[in-house]
Amino acid sequence: MPGLVRRVRRIAGISQRELAVAAEVSRSTIGRIERGSLMPSLPIFERILGVAGLGMVIVNDDGRVILPMRDRDDALDGADRRYPSHLDTILDPEPGEWWGDQYGLARPPETFHRDRRTREMQRRRSQWEVRVKKYRDQPPPPQMPGYR
Template identity: 50%
Template sequence: MKDHHQGEGDTGHPNIVPPLPTLPRVTVDTIPGVVRRVRRCADMSQRELAKDTGVAASTIARIEAGTLVPSFRVLMKLLAPARFALALVDEDGRIMQPMRVWDETLDGGNKKFPAHLDVILDPEDPDDWWGSCFGLARPPETYHRSRGYRDAKRALSQWEVRVKQFRNARRPRDPGPPPHAGR
């Protein structure tokens, strides 16, 4: 009899992970099966799962019947008895880590910088950040929405400012004026 923790294609060896041809996607339609899989792996009835998680047995029954979509918190509670966890993976199966927030990534108003923009942290060496000597703000290219334009301006700015570091490097192409947003 096959262990219910192993799926098709398992190698049986703990150090060998078989390749995933396609990653299973959890959707609203598959959540009932996920909850049933939790109960199967945890070897619990609906009542036992309800008692262990603090979620009403009728709620678990409705989720398994597909008539109720659980909130994220309820789903996390239901995954716990089987020691399952949700993971965010890209299309190649690599696990994506959440973005971290630390003091250096907050602006002067204690707000986070926009998640879609790259944040340049000041280097440890104060001589390496040219703006601090003159009381200058961060370079404006940091805030352009076009990633290609922003990266080109940043490369040019680094080349111009850190002359001793890029002394032997070729001058990057000037991207010209910023692209129009067309709004």
């Protein structure tokens, strides 16, 4: 962190005092960050980077940029809440894709698989189908009974 803040000042060609004014923080805050005795909050760090026209991105282990999840107004539950982010939402589920089908409940316009094993098997199958060239020499993963 200290080196990044110093790099911002080098790129912008400004002093600690000028950076503090531009980022709307105290000069002592900039000094403490550069000494390593203070870790800035994310909003403050973004303002500091913005002074030099820099920004942040999230990358995975392969260096690919990870984009934030989009909010969809048509995929909220009856109380206008989002479905759990760690689950794959199924819009307009087919018969048998919703856990409530076995109880004869009315099917919702969207749902998700609660069973982790089912989700992972479907995810592996989908990845294999989409990236056939990558997995050309490998047999397809097993398909869950009753699922497409």
